[in-house]
Amino acid sequence: MIVQDLWSFDPQKKRELSFDWLSIFLRLFVFGGTFFLTLFLIDAFYHMLSLGGMTLLQYALLFFFCLNIFWLSLCFMTGLTGFLVYCLKIPDTIIKCVDIDDIASIKGRTAILIPTYNENPEQIFGTALAVDASLKKLGFQNNFDIFILSDTTNPDIWVQEEAAFSGAQEHFKYGRTLHYRRRRKNIAKKAGNIGEWCDNWHARYDYMVIFDADSLMTGEAIATLANAMDRYDDMALIQSVPQCINRNTLFARLQQFSGQAYGRLMASGLSFWHRGDGNFWGHNAVLRVKAFYENAGLPTLSGSPPFGGLILSHDFVEAAFLRRAGWRVSMIPNLKGSYEESPRSLLDYAQRDRRWCQGNLQHSRLLLARGLYWLSRIHLIMGIMAYLSTLFWAIFLTIGIMISLQAHFGEKDYFGDEVALFPTWPRQDSEYAVGLLILTAALLLLPKLFGYITIMLNKAQRQDFGGGLALTLSVLLETLISALLAPVMMMLQSKAIYDIISGKDSGWKPQTRNDGSMPVVDILRAHASHMIVGLLLAILCYIISINLLLWMSPLLLGLLLSGPLSLLTSYRALGGLARRCKLFLIPEEQLEPEIVKLARHYSEVIKKHITGEEALMHLAQNPELRNLHTQLLPDHIRQSASDIDVDLVLARAKLEASTSLEELIMHLTPSEKTALLSDSNSVTQLMTLFEAANTAEQTLEVPKTSVHTGT
Numbered sequence: 037m038i039v040q041d042l043w044s045f046d047p048q049k050k051r052e053l054s055f056d057w058l059s060i061f062l063r064l065f066v067f068g069g070t071f072f073l074t075l076f077l078i079d080a081f082y083h084m085l086s087l088g089g090m091t092l093l094q095y096a097l098l099f100f101f102c103l104n105i106f107w108l109s110l111c112f113m114t115g116l117t118g119f120l121v122y123c124l125k126i127p128d129t130i131i132k133c134v135d136i137d138d139i140a141s142i143k144g145r146t147a148i149l150i151p152t153y154n155e156n157p158e159q160i161f162g163t164a165l166a167v168d169a170s171l172k173k174l175g176f177q178n179n180f181d182i183f184i185l186s187d188t189t190n191p192d193i194w195v196q197e198e199a200a201f202s203g204a205q206e207h208f209k210y211g212r213t214l215h216y217r218r219r220r221k222n223i224a225k226k227a228g229n230i231g232e233w234c235d236n237w238h239a240r241y242d243y244m245v246i247f248d249a250d251s252l253m254t255g256e257a258i259a260t261l262a263n264a265m266d267r268y269d270d271m272a273l274i275q276s277v278p279q280c281i282n283r284n285t286l287f288a289r290l291q292q293f294s295g296q297a298y299g300r301l302m303a304s305g306l307s308f309w310h311r312g313d314g315n316f317w318g319h320n321a322v323l324r325v326k327a328f329y330e331n332a333g334l335p336t337l338s339g340s341p342p343f344g345g346l347i348l349s350h351d352f353v354e355a356a357f358l359r360r361a362g363w364r365v366s367m368i369p370n371l372k373g374s375y376e377e378s379p380r381s382l383l384d385y386a387q388r389d390r391r392w393c394q395g396n397l398q399h400s401r402l403l404l405a406r407g408l409y410w411l412s413r414i415h416l417i418m419g420i421m422a423y424l425s426t427l428f429w430a431i432f433l434t435i436g437i438m439i440s441l442q443a444h445f446g447e448k449d450y451f452g453d454e455v456a457l458f459p460t461w462p463r464q465d466s467e468y469a470v471g472l473l474i475l476t477a478a479l480l481l482l483p484k485l486f487g488y489i490t491i492m493l494n495k496a497q498r499q500d501f502g503g504g505l506a507l508t509l510s511v512l513l514e515t516l517i518s519a520l521l522a523p524v525m526m527m528l529q530s531k532a533i534y535d536i537i538s539g540k541d542s543g544w545k546p547q548t549r550n551d552g553s554m555p556v557v558d559i560l561r562a563h564a565s566h567m568i569v570g571l572l573l574a575i576l577c578y579i580i581s582i583n584l585l586l587w588m589s590p591l592l593l594g595l596l597l598s599g600p601l602s603l604l605t606s607y608r609a610l611g612g613l614a615r616r617c618k619l620f621l622i623p624e625e626q627l628e629p630e631i632v633k634l635a636r637h638y639s640e641v642i643k644k645h646i647t648g649e650e651a652l653m654h655l656a657q658n659p660e661l662r663n664l665h666t667q668l669l670p671d672h673i674r675q676s677a678s679d680i681d682v683d684l685v686l687a688r689a690k691l692e693a694s695t696s697l698e699e700l701i702m703h704l705t706p707s708e709k710t711a712l713l714s715d716s717n718s719v720t721q722l723m724t725l726f727e728a729a730n731t732a733e734q735t736l737e738v739p740k741t742s743v744h745t746g747t
Contacts, residue, residue: 521594
């Protein structure tokens with residue numbers, strides 16, 4: 037890929053786009069409303085604080101309130117826009133989708149890319165087979181090829197992927213449409229994985245649809261995106277909005293429900309004012325290969341992580357580069373058939389969120405990059421503020437408690453420095469403060485109410501969510517649980533920001549995809565500090581004032597109950613109970629999509645082809661798999677003296693010294709095993725041990741057969 041220069045850009049090379057007057061009006065509405073609400077609330081907050089005079093701490097409190105209230109107002113205006121779009125039946129995207137029955141043909145050739153990094157091979161290849169079957173049912177199989185792009189480092193999972201690939205190939209009957217390759221070194225993580233594919237294949241395909249490891253899309257959704265690319269030649273990227281499905285823990289079900297009940301309107305609002313200047317979320321989207329290859333190559337930032345090195349949240353930056361080059365980046369928010377899976381627990385969510393936090397804060401170095409469209413800079417700022425706002429609220433609350441401490445323990449002087457006949461008593465307007473609190477809470481909660489109203493007004497949608505009563509209870513319970521989890525997320529994200537500022541890199545750990553409950557000890561240990569902080573704050577608030585304790589009770593309860601609440605929401609059984617009670621239902625649970633059934637079916641099919649877990653033993657027992665493994669290895673690369681693979685040297689030494697396969701397996705480290713399996717000469721040498729292992733196994737089986745026959 038062509039690596040982009042952040043600090044140099046030639047505007048003469050930019051494609052010319054037609055001017056869109058409507059986008060100006062829409063953004064004036066959204067940002068005008070945001071500024072009006074922000075100024076109104078800041079004025080009201082200042083009025084409340086200044087009744088008795090302003091202190092340094094109160095000015096600090098006002099400062100952090102100003103920083104956060106703008107982003108809260110922008111979120112509200114986006115939700116309001118989505119609500120108006122729904123009520124007025126206005127198209128929420130500039131792309132006019134063609135009904136799938138009216139798509140006669142798709143001109144462009146499309147690659148479906150499924151990157152994987154130490155993921156479950158059954159799910160990955162089951163997804164590939166399900167997508168292929170869905171496309172073939174529509175008659176579009178000749179337009180699409182599927183690529184499994186592996187960055188797997190675990191040698192056992194690597195060989196399982198090859199076994200899965202061998203099994204999956206049997207189901208492709210219309211030419212060689214399934215491709216699998218594993219990179220020897222996963223340079224630049226997912227972005228590098230996609231980039232390496234572009235380097236090798238960009239000339240053969242017009243479009244590419246990018247999946248995540250947990251993505252799933254129907255053939256109808258993929259064909260609709262490809263057809264839209266055919267019809268809009270100024271589009272470089274069209275993003276769908278994936279819905280969370282297939283999860284059963286209570287936490288995951290809350291995520292699924294909130295995404296479907298409220299997220300639809302937020303996505304419509306975003307799409308409505310983004311228009312052709314949108315963002316990229318990294319998956320479940322179609323991209324024009326040529327535009328991406330020429331304009332979205334990511335540079336490596338100077339310095340070391342967390343702020344230097346690889347750009348982690350690469351999708352935002354790729355969208356900004358495409359828009360800088362004069363390409364449209366848009367969204368189809370209500371496209372059906374686009375799915376993903378959510379984390380199973382709060383701690384799993386926090387682990388993934390940690391990497392996102394680092395990537396988004398890293399964008400602070402890109403804000404002044406040359407040539408970026410102004411809305412692309414806004415997207416980057418919004419991503420940064422998604423995390424900084426949490427820290428700012430934590431600081432805001434801390435300053436508020438400090439002001440209360442100062443008022444309670446500080447020296448009280450009601451006469452001041454000047455001689456006065458009467459004292460000046462502290463002035464407070466509690467009704468004004470409560471009104472401001474209600475107004476601020478309304479900005480936070482009204483987008484949820486908008487989503488609730490739109491579902492209640494539609495009988496079919498209402499039934500999809502379990503009926504009016506179940507939907508109402510679900511919204512109330514989701515709001516309550518989210519309010520209790522919010523202080524915990526505030527502490528987790530604040531800790532993440534502190535770690536990043538301190539120079540701690542998040543790394544790139546594989547996500548937990550299973551849907552089981554987490555160990556109790558792990559959860560309680562992770563939340564011990566949160567519960568202790570909650571207890572100390574509760575004691576401090578009680579000492580200051582019972583009113584302050586009541587005022588802070590939502591935050592204090594969230595921290596005090598963080599361990600038990602995180603534990604309960606991670607239970608699959610509790611999620612199942614909620615489903616039986618029709619709580620947090622989503623439409624896909626009422627009528628399971630065909631693509632989900634296909635993916636589950638093909639995962640079971642693939643599972644039968646994975647007959648072993650340990651890589652070397654798996655290869656020893658399967659000659660066909662050994663041959664495939666050898667064929668898939670890249671050509672041997674001669675290394676220089678300065679580029680010696682230490683793991684391979686040690687692995688080969690252990691191979692020479694081992695008299696049996698079991699002995700070799702016992703002494704190899706995972707990295708040494710990977711190096712051994714990556715070297716074609718070593719694999720050839722391994723054949724001796726493989727044959728010896730098979731001979732020994734056959735020898736052990738002969739006496740058993742003889743005894744049985746004799747009897």
